[in-house]
Amino acid sequence: MKQTSHASIWPWLGLAALLVVVDQVTKVLILANYQLGDSTYITSFFNIVRVHNLGAAFSFLADAGGWQRWFFTGVGVVAAVFIVWMLRSHPGQKLFAFALACILGGAVGNVVDRMLHGYVVDWLDFHWGILGGLFPGGHFPSFNIADAAITVGAVTLILDEILRVRHNR
Numbered sequence: 620m621k622q623t624s625h626a627s628i629w630p631w632l633g634l635a636a637l638l639v640v641v642d643q644v645t646k647v648l649i650l651a652n653y654q655l656g657d658s659t660y661i662t663s664f665f666n667i668v669r670v671h672n673l674g675a676a677f678s679f680l681a682d683a684g685g686w687q688r689w690f691f692t693g694v695g696v697v698a699a700v701f702i703v704w705m706l707r708s709h710p711g712q713k714l715f716a717f718a719l720a721c722i723l724g725g726a727v728g729n730v731v732d733r734m735l736h737g738y739v740v741d742w743l744d745f746h747w748g749i750l751g752g753l754f755p756g757g758h759f760p761s762f763n764i765a766d767a768a769i770t771v772g773a774v775t776l777i778l779d780e781i782l783r784v785r786h787n788r
Contacts (some may be wrong), residue, residue: 626710626711627689627702628703628707628710629718630710631710631716631719631720632703632706632723633719634717634720634721635723635727638720638725638765639727639728639731639765640643642728642763642764642765642766643728645742650669650740653667653742654671655669655670656669657669658744662697664745664746665743665745665748665749666744667743667744668741668742668744668761669742670738670740670744671677671737671738671741672735672739672740672741672761673737673738673739681704691692692730692733692734693731695726695727695730698719698722698723699723699726699727699730702719702722702723702726706720706723712779714775714778714779714782715779718771718773718775718776719776720772721769721772721775722772722773722776723772724741724765725764725765725766725769725770726765727763728763728764728765728768729763729766732765739763739765740763741760741761741762742761742763743761743763743767744758744759745758745759773788
């Protein structure tokens with residue numbers, strides 16, 4: 620967990636940029652090939668769909684009247700600046716920096732959507748019968764590569780903290 624003095628921020632910014640590119644390419648493909656609400660069956664538990672999310676996670680504040688676009692854009696920009704600052708301070712802490720890079724890439728990917736479209740393009744639709752009591756038809760809310768990157772980053776941050784605490788005992 621020690622930081623090395625010669626560690627560079629650039630590999631982490633490169634990972635974040637790669638995640639933004641992959642996220643945006645997949646969204647361009649969805650926008651070019653699907654109309655809003657279209658869906659393609661892939662497996663018994665996965666579809667590709669086109670959904671527009673005007674809110675945040677789980678469509679939080681999606682019906683707020685439009686101000687949420689700029690609010691969530693601002694939150695994403697502030698988060699990105701803070702994450703870059705954190706990466707500059709800790710580039711040698713590999714697990715921590717990986718987590719931050721994933722969150723950064725996801726945040727920027729969704730900010731790009733909000734700026735370009737006024738909504739976030741979601742397209743991954745997972746569904747299982749066991750989720751029926753929580754979500755309509757057992758469909759987990761649709762998401763995208765950016766959302767997945769943010770989730771991986773958050774889980775990795777938790778893992779990094781657990782390992783740090785155990786190491787310091």
